[in-house]
Amino acid sequence: SQQGEEDPQALSIQEGENATMNCSYKTSINNLQWYRQNSGRGLVHLILIRSNEREKHSGRLRVTLDTSKKSSSLLITASRAADTASYFCATGTPDYGQNFVFGPGTRLSVLP
Amino acid sequence: NAGVTQTPKFQVLKTGQSMTLQCAQDMNHEYMSWYRQDPGMGLRLIHYSVGAGITDQGEVPNGYNVSRSTTEDFPLRLLSAAPSQTSVYFCASRWDRDSNQPQHFGDGTRLSIL
Numbered sequence: 001s002q003q004g005e006e007d008p009q010a011l012s013i014q015e016g017e018n019a020t021m022n023c024s025y026k027t028s029i030n031n032l033q034w035y036r037q038n039s040g041r042g043l044v045h046l047i048l049i050r051s052n053e054r055e056k057h058s059g060r061l062r063v064t065l066d067t068s069k070k071s072s073s074l075l076i077t078a079s080r081a082a083d084t085a086s087y088f089c090a091t092g093t094p095d096y097g098q099n100f101v102f103g104p105g106t107r108l109s110v111l112p
Numbered sequence: 113n114a115g116v117t118q119t120p121k122f123q124v125l126k127t128g129q130s131m132t133l134q135c136a137q138d139m140n141h142e143y144m145s146w147y148r149q150d151p152g153m154g155l156r157l158i159h160y161s162v163g164a165g166i167t168d169q170g171e172v173p174n175g176y177n178v179s180r181s182t183t184e185d186f187p188l189r190l191l192s193a194a195p196s197q198t199s200v201y202f203c204a205s206r207w208d209r210d211s212n213q214p215q216h217f218g219d220g221t222r223l224s225i226l
Binding site: 004030031033035040041042043044045048050088090092097098099100101102103104105 | 116143145147152153154155156157160162170202204209210211212213214215216217218219220
């Protein structure tokens with residue numbers, strides 16, 4: 001598997017429900033970022049969490065990081081149709097210097 | 113604010129042709145990078161630059177060249193296009209080499225090699 005790998009690959013929920021996506025990685029990290037990509041567009045940064053942090057919030061987004069399990073989760077509360085997109089985690093590692101390794105993404109569909 | 117601008121948005125090439133993908137940012141960012149995105153795979157780093165005159169290879173640099181003569185521009189050159197280079201290419205930038213900051217992405221160039 002890749003350094004960063006999201007789970008599930010695809011997720012379909014109803015509007016108003018919560019969506020949870022997970023990211024697992026293999027080596028120690030400096031930080032982990034979550035990005036959103038709408039169809040046909042570039043990636044948009046959502047949240048950055050550093051290796052010494054356990055949880056961060058931004059609006060309806062909540063990110064947790066468990067370095068002992070080498071995993072992170074992204075929770076979107078009260079989802080909207082506009083949240084339909086692909087979500088990627090990107091890990092910054094000591095071995096990779098100033099660069100990031102992206103996972104293959106989770107495709108989220110929010111049905112009205 | 114324009115942010116990161118990529119041109120062209122779409123391009124079709126024949127095998128063996130060369131072309132340059134343009135990337136420009138207006139945020140005075142020192143760090144710029146090029147990724148390719150293929151189905152089922154995350155973004156893979158092609159080349160990056162930590163400032164004008166400085167470039168380095170990423171994970172998949174073969175078949176691509178870059179240069180960084182100004183802070184604003186970071187063009188990606190395909191020397192002799194191959195079908196394996198069919199992909200969506202993204203340019204990204206951030207303030208500097210410190211990885212503890214978000215990257216800003218362009219909307220991509222969709223490239224098909226026949």
